[in-house]
Amino acid sequence: QLQLEESGGGSVEEGGSLKLSCAASGYRFDAMCMGWFRQGPRNEREGVAAVWTGTGSTYYAESVKGRFFISKDNAKKTMFLQMYGLSPEDTGVYYCAADPTPPCTVSRGARWFGGKNPPAGGAWGQGTQVTVSS
Numbered sequence: 001q002l003q004l005e006e007s008g009g010g011s012v013e014e015g016g017s018l019k020l021s022c023a024a025s026g027y028r029f030d031a032m033c034m035g036w037f038r039q040g041p042r043n044e045r046e047g048v049a050a051v052w053t054g055t056g057s058t059y060y061a062e063s064v065k066g067r068f069f070i071s072k073d074n075a076k077k078t079m080f081l082q083m084y085g086l087s088p089e090d091t092g093v094y095y096c097a098a099d100p101t102p103p104c105t106v107s108r109g110a111r112w113f114g115g116k117n118p119p120a121g122g123a124w125g126q127g128t129q130v131t132v133s134s
Contacts, residue, residue: 009128022096033104047106096125
């Protein structure tokens with residue numbers, strides 16, 4: 001069974017940086033969509049970044065392009081989200097998610113993060129809080 005464990009997150013001042021990590025187990029790491037979505041203070045949900053682990057293709061929300069960078073280490077079955085230039089608008093709970101079924105996009109409603117629950121065969125992490133103060 002696919003399981004995800006997140007680490008990182010915390011509180012920073014505007015303009016600061018944070019790095020999130022997500023360790024996967026229980027499934028082939030080299031053939032899945034892995035990404036981060038966030039849930040803001042008003043409960044709005046946004047797909048932030050995603051990577052198809054087989055090819056390394058990456059996808060970013062317009063709001064984070066050039067500031068956030070997603071990467072992976074297939075050998076360690078771990079995905080990372082490096083965040084720079086954080087602003088208060090980035091505040092929220094960040095969830096690691098994985099789905100072995102394509103496509104892998106950050107479009108609203110995408111299978112890997114758009115439902116009420118993880119998709120069949122997929123998984124979500126427990127969430128980690130990111131707070132950016134002005």
